[in-house]
Amino acid sequence: xxxxxxxxxxxxxxxxxxxxNTMMIGITDYAQEELGDIVFVExxxxxxxxxxxxxxxxxxxxxxxxDLFSPVSGMVVAVNEALGKQPELVNKEPYTNGxxxxxxxxxxxxxxxxLSAEDYEKxxxxxxx
Amino acid sequence: xxxxxxxxxxxSTSYVPAADPQAAKKHIPVEYLGVEEVILPQVSEQDVIRHxxxxxxLNFGVDNGFYPLGSCTxxxxxxxxxxxxxxxxxxxxxxxxxxxxxxxxxxxxxxxEGFLKEVSGFAGMTLQPAAGAHGEITGVLLIxxxxxxxxxxxxxxxxxxxxxxxxxxxxxxxLAGYQVRQVKSDDxxxxxxxxxxxxxxxxxxxxxxxxxxxxxxxxxxxxxVSRQVHKSGALLYGDGANxxxxxxxxxxxxxxxxxxxFNLHKTxxxxxxxxxxxxxxxxxxxxxxxxxxxxQVIKKGKKYFxxxxxxxxxxxxxxxxxxxxxxxxxxxxxxALGAEGIARVGRQAVxxxxxxxxxxxxxxxxxxxxxxxxxxxxxxxxDWAVSTLDIAxxxxxxxFHPPTIYFPLIVHEAMMIEPTETETKxxxxxxxxxxxxxxxxxxxxxxxxxxxxxxxxxxxxxEARAGRQLILKYEKGRDAR
Ligand SMILES: Cc1ncc(COP(=O)(O)O)c(C=O)c1O
Numbered sequence: 078x079x080x081x082x083x084x085x086x087x088x089x090x091x092x093x094x095x096x097x098n099t100m101m102i103g104i105t106d107y108a109q110e111e112l113g114d115i116v117f118v119e120x121x122x123x124x125x126x127x128x129x130x131x132x133x134x135x136x137x138x139x140x141x142x143x144d145l146f147s148p149v150s151g152m153v154v155a156v157n158e159a160l161g162k163q164p165e166l167v168n169k170e171p172y173t174n175g176x177x178x179x180x181x182x183x184x185x186x187x188x189x190x191x192l193s194a195e196d197y198e199k200x201x202x203x204x205x206x
Numbered sequence: 207x208x209x210x211x212x213x214x215x216x217x218s219t220s221y222v223p224a225a226d227p228q229a230a231k232k233h234i235p236v237e238y239l240g241v242e243e244v245i246l247p248q249v250s251e252q253d254v255i256r257h258x259x260x261x262x263x264l265n266f267g268v269d270n271g272f273y274p275l276g277s278c279t280x281x282x283x284x285x286x287x288x289x290x291x292x293x294x295x296x297x298x299x300x301x302x303x304x305x306x307x308x309x310x311x312x313x314x315x316x317x318x319e320g321f322l323k324e325v326s327g328f329a330g331m332t333l334q335p336a337a338g339a340h341g342e343i344t345g346v347l348l349i350x351x352x353x354x355x356x357x358x359x360x361x362x363x364x365x366x367x368x369x370x371x372x373x374x375x376x377x378x379x380x381l382a383g384y385q386v387r388q389v390k391s392d393d394x395x396x397x398x399x400x401x402x403x404x405x406x407x408x409x410x411x412x413x414x415x416x417x418x419x420x421x422x423x424x425x426x427x428x429x430x431v432s433r434q435v436h437k438s439g440a441l442l443y444g445d446g447a448n449x450x451x452x453x454x455x456x457x458x459x460x461x462x463x464x465x466x467x468f469n470l471h472k473t474x475x476x477x478x479x480x481x482x483x484x485x486x487x488x489x490x491x492x493x494x495x496x497x498x499x500x501x502q503v504i505k506k507g508k509k510y511f512x513x514x515x516x517x518x519x520x521x522x523x524x525x526x527x528x529x530x531x532x533x534x535x536x537x538x539x540x541x542a543l544g545a546e547g548i549a550r551v552g553r554q555a556v557x558x559x560x561x562x563x564x565x566x567x568x569x570x571x572x573x574x575x576x577x578x579x580x581x582x583x584x585x586x587x588x589d590w591a592v593s594t595l596d597i598a599x600x601x602x603x604x605x606f607h608p609p610t611i612y613f614p615l616i617v618h619e620a621m622m623i624e625p626t627e628t629e630t631k632x633x634x635x636x637x638x639x640x641x642x643x644x645x646x647x648x649x650x651x652x653x654x655x656x657x658x659x660x661x662x663x664x665x666x667x668x669e670a671r672a673g674r675q676l677i678l679k680y681e682k683g684r685d686a687r
Pocket of ligand 1: 277278337338339340372374416420445447448469484486
């Protein structure tokens with residue numbers, strides 16, 4: 078499942094514009110499927126500055142611990158507190174209630190470098206070795 | 207399933223006089239008296255014995271059966287090790303005993319370090335670290351000290367780690383204050399030389415490399431890797447967890463490693479964690495020896511001494527001299543095998559792994575299929591309706607310990623299998639038959655695998671719930687199930 082209206086990173090995060098220069102970020106359905114049941118999500122503090130590709134947190138599943146990478150640069154303006162008690166939201170609703178952070182965009186030009194839904198779909202179809 | 211001890215309520219005969227808590231109170235200062243009721247199990251002596259005996263029977267170890275847990279080298283640990291470690295003169299000595307009273311123990315440390323130097327080619331050695339990961343941090347601190355001492359003006363703040371690395375490698379680098387950067391593997395499963403070249407530069411302190419790597423493959427470009435790393439001014443750290451494959455075949459120092467940890471609990475047949483403690487000896491080339499931890503055992507004439515002072519040492523990394531009795535077991539192992547036996551370890555481990563790989567390839571894909579070293583990584587077939595976890599659980603029903611699963615991360619649905627050199631062909635053949643049957647079940651009856659294990663005291667554990675709601679202690683009134 079790859080929603081058409083989102084942008085994607087090669088490291089399997091999605092980005093969604095939620096108004097006024099603010100981007101919502103989470104991981105894709107493919108990523109949560111690969112990770113398996115997520116048991117813990119570590120998120121940054123609000124106001125933390127992130128560079129593109131920088132790690133903003135960690136998702137721990139029954140299989141592995143993986144870094145989460147920010148697809149864009151900017152300042153964290155909100156984190157999804159609900160994941161503290163219910164990390165399984167990332168598995169169940171990766172594109173909605175399983176969102177992770179909101180970022181106030183520092184370099185809007187970065188958006189054009191992200192993958193479209195079509196390109197991302199291509200990437201995951203190739204990728205499964 | 208055996209209940210937890212708090213669920214027993216037996217108050218039969220006691221064979222030791224019961225303490226009277228009221229009387230005891232008189233002797234304890236008020237400020238040290240607890241205010242809450244303490245929940246202690248109410249259980250008779252006989253039930254205590256039955257409880258723990260029942261639990262001990264649930265344990266599965268190398269002494270019960272085949273344990274092909276990749277990367278962990280679950281080889282048979284000869285029982286002579288335990289006999290020697292139990293000698294009064296070794297088990298009964300005190301770490302503060304004067305040197306002249308413990309010459310034998312000092313000699314043992316000195317000689318074991320010598321044996322490890324001999325098989326690895328390193329010039330310096332310490333037995334202090336208490337685990338592989340502890341050896342890693344010790345080794346990386348040596349690298350840090352080396353750079354600081356030799357060219358304090360350089361800013362080497364990054365450590366490179368391949369994407370196949372064990373998780374402790376990046377964790378170690380981060381703990382030592384370095385940034386971690388990942389280097390890709392190529393389609394052969396070796397470290398990608400172009401990506402390495404791209405990443406090397408004046409900011410790199412070291413590359414941490416495991417050889418054979420966690421795919422069980424010998425890094426065939428190791429000499430070129432070593433050349434590139436050293437040309438850039440960085441050092442090459444060796445994760446020696448997989449040294450078992452090379453023992454008797456190659457000396458890591460000759461491959462260009464500057465510092466390497468050994469997992470004595472893997473390669474040198476000392477007990478693993480749980481039954482541990484472990485030991486993560488660290489070997490170094492000559493240039494790094496000034497930084498080794500203190501104390502060290504030195505020999506003058508025929509006598510052995512502790513050396514506590516060394517100007518550039520990184521200091522102590524463990525109390526006294528590490529887990530001494532573990533070192534004793536490794537020492538006994540060296541003698542039990544002898545030079546000739548030691549020289550056969552690597553060869554036999556590699557032969558066993560290739561035999562298993564060759565047989566299992568009939569049923570399971572092996573994504574990096576070239577000749578392996580001491581272990582290999584295989585997967586379920588793409589079109590099977592079962593996962594690696596299901597297969598691992600089903601293996602329990604056949605009486606074996608499952609392999610390491612979902613590691614290394616670069617292989618989708620990895621199962622990492624390491625037979626070790628101590629297993630016989632008969633045992634491996636039984637395992638192959640079982641895995642052949644499981645492969646057939648995966649096609650004909652996937653539901654069976656999804657329910658596995660069916661024969662163990664507890665069935666499929668809800669790992670996600672266990673991870674999300676971690677309950678580690680008994681609380682009265684809470685049902686743990
Ligand atoms: C490749 C590798 N490196 C490092 C370690 C860490 O060793 P230890 O568990 O003794 O800390 C392990 C342990 O499994 C390993 O397999």
